């Protein structure tokens with residue numbers, strides 16, 4: 348890792364396929380950060396088991412997520428890409444940090460409250476201490492910046508609190524991370540209910556686009572996207588459907604809203620939706636092709652995650668060693 352560059356850490360749970368929302372809102376940005384920063388991206392399988400998983404499925408999805416990252420343009424030569432459970436220091440640091448985190452702090456986490464409602468039959472201790480593991484993820488790599496969505500800001504704030512407290516009691520060892528707010532991050536909404544964020548857990552499968560779905564599926568979903576009745580293609584808070592389609596079009600093509608509005612001025616909604624659908628489908632084509640190629644090359648994929656784990660372990664071990672020493676373990 349280059350000393351002069353700042354470090355960025357982020358992670359995604361292997362809990363399903365990547366959507367167009369994840370791609371345009373996060374991963375596309377990560378690709379752009381690779382040259383400017385030391386980037387470390389993880390597939391957090393240990394976080395995933397806070398809700399019950401089918402083991403074979405989890406294994407498959409972790410690998411598929413890794414392949415999707417690479418297909419999207421994350422370059423294993425530039426960024427460190429690894430699977431969380433391959434680096435034991437995450438669990439080890441998480442224990443030490445959990446002894447420096449208050450029950451009260453964890454009880455206030457809104458995601459815990461939401462998830463315990465959703466999984467009322469399995470409110471396990473891991474679900475409760477989830478943010479401590481997330482703090483360990485970040486702190487092990489001395490991350491300066493963490494790109495996260497709004498839903499994770501509270502967890503990041505807790506990671507900062509834990510780091511500050513640890514440093515206060517034991518001396519400066521942990522780097523206090525900051526949220527990375529991208530200059531231009533696209534917030535992509537559901538195609539069916541444009542008031543809510545595009546999500547793979549949307550009960551209506553027409554609401555989200557998966558990176559790996561077929562071109563026809565993508566176009567069909569855009570054709571069915573919810574619009575409004577005034578037939579004018581312009582961005583406006585009272586036109587959430589059309590605004591979302593414009594945002595998607597601009598995020599994919601790099602055009603400004605004004606340019607897009609001018610391009611479609613006078614056109615009908617049907618033509619507009621088809622044009623956006625085709626543009627999106629075409630832009631995803633190379634990602635799908637790269638994914639197919641990777642899925643035929645198991646040895647290459649294995650080499651990438653093994654190599655990533657080795658690099659991640661090296662960095663994480665050093666930080667963990669310092670922490671162990673500070674708390675009084677014999678190292």
Ligand code: TRP
Pocket residue numbers: 356357358359360391394480481484485493494495499
């Ligand atoms: N909790 C994050 C999510 O569900 C995933 C995550 C785990 C993460 N560890 C992280 C994100 C560290 C950023 C940094 O989206």
